[in-house]
Amino acid sequence: MNAASRHAPLMSRRRALLVAGAATWIAAGLGGAAAAETGEIRIGQTMPFSGVASAYGIIGQVEGAYLRKINAEQGGVNGRKVNLISLDDAYSPPKTVEQTRKLVEQENVLAVFGSVGTPTNLAVHKYLNSRKVPHLFVSSGASFWNQPEKYPWTIGWQIDYESEGKVYGKYVLKEKPDAKVAILYQHDDSGRDYIRGFKEGLGENAKKMIVAEASYQITDPTVDSQVIALRNSGADVLFTHATPKFGAQAIRKIYEIGWKPLHILSSTTNTIAGTLKPAGFEKSQGVVSGFLIKDPGDPTWKDDPEVRDYLTFMKTYAPNLDAYDTWAVWGYTMAQGLVQTLRQAGQDVTPENIMKQARNLNFKPAMTLPGIVAKTGPNRNVPIQAMQLARFEGDRWKLSGEVIAVAE
Incomplete structure (x- = not known):
């Protein structure tokens, strides 16, 4: 398979798969009594599985697949299965509000994680902060998320x-x-x-x-x-x-x-x-x-262990998705941030401790570029604070220069 064909998924087919995947996760998330008995960790998110920004929907699907891997291969995190309930908001702020309220008030999620979009997250961040629900690793680089004193329950993920x-x-x-x-x-x-x-x-x-x-x-x-x-x-x-x-x-x-x-x-x-x-x-x-991330279709990384592991993961847990879509890689790295935070929380899986651990990270997610780590602390509220420039040549991006850090 050549690079061009690898990067050519059928969008209509992908959209159908995204919606189908979302439905599977929702079904898996029902039943509060069962969740309490099994001690599962319920995480929610909204995703544009439909609408003008549906290309981002694969992020949520891969995050769900990664958590299925963690549950299947490691028994979850600290002995608890992690259940991602991912709802479609069509990149529409009013729909985001509706779906987020459902996640918090009906699905009783511990945290809202990785929801995509600036206007969509802006529509719910005050609500989540007022309810003291962790608003984890917002999938948007708006500088707005970097206000820990004003909005202590919200934290971003990427370079703003x-x-x-x-x-x-x-x-x-x-x-x-x-x-x-x-x-x-x-x-x-x-x-x-x-x-x-x-x-x-x-x-x-x-x-x-x-x-x-x-x-x-x-x-x-x-x-x-x-x-x-x-x-x-x-x-x-x-x-x-x-x-x-x-x-x-x-x-x-x-x-x-x-x-x-x-x-x-x-x-x-x-x-x-x-x-x-x-x-x-x-x-x-x-x-x-x-x-910020490695392109699995770039020959530069063909023998890279992280890329091999990622492609094996996609083949096993998300075989119907396009492994060479870099938004899939994005979801893979973000899911690692969630799992790392939950691991650090140990048995104290409370909203307060989740936020404490999210602000005390220092690790390299697999598939981030060399030199790019996820690190937070008292003076660093956004985990990833570096990037590298690239130029598109032929059918791929060609990296150039050094990793540019905007914070230490």
Whole structure:
């Protein structure tokens, strides 16, 4: 099987599998009395298994598969099975509220873990904090999650969008100091974080270098008109923050209109399976983005023990999912963060101790890039605080430079 075919899952088939997987987990989660008798740990999450951001749904499915592995091979964590109840919110904040309340008030989950999206998590973080329910490892890089004094029950996972944007701004200064820069972004808090960081990276040059900005709403059908307007600004650099659907649209439109900027993609849309393959590999050449994890389809890692273990895991516990989708790898690493936190909690599986342990991590999740660890402490509320840049060449990302740490 060649690399191109590995990165080409059928989206309709994947969506059906995602929804089916979600239903399986929900069924497994019913029965509070049975849960109490077996001493299981009930964890909840919301995922966009449907809707405009459904490409992210594979994250939740792989997290569920990883916990099935832990239950089957290790008897759970500290003698308790871990039950993930994953509900579809279609990337719709009102639906997230409804489903999160169900998880807390009907399913009696210990914690809400890894839910995807900035607008969706913003819709429920106050509720979860008011109920003192751990809001663990939010799958969003919004800087909002890094407020432990104000929201002590919420903690992020990845390098925040503002810090990531700053890395890209500094990269532009280094590579094209005389650039004319255009920005395309999703009109929400995540987009504003990225722009703020990107401009900070450009520093005092931002005002003269940035010649155009355009935003889109998640409900927009396309970003074609925004791309055309940005091209007409005369920009020779484009920074795009988007979800996979709109990232793919932007790449295609840039190619179709003959625009050839240095194109920098946010990490939210750099998946090969969800963005670059749908856009077309020939249209994606030279795009730059930042990474935290190993790409299992990259020949660089073909003999890497972590990659071999990951592929074996996917074949065994998630055989119908695309193991080469980097969002699958993302779910694999995040699930390790949950398991590590539960292990450290020992037999004291209380909300208070779960948050204490989540803020006392220091380990390397399998499949993160060399030099990238998950570490928290008194002055570090987000576990992963580093990334490495890569350029898309042929049918894969090619890493370049060193790992860039934004916090020690």
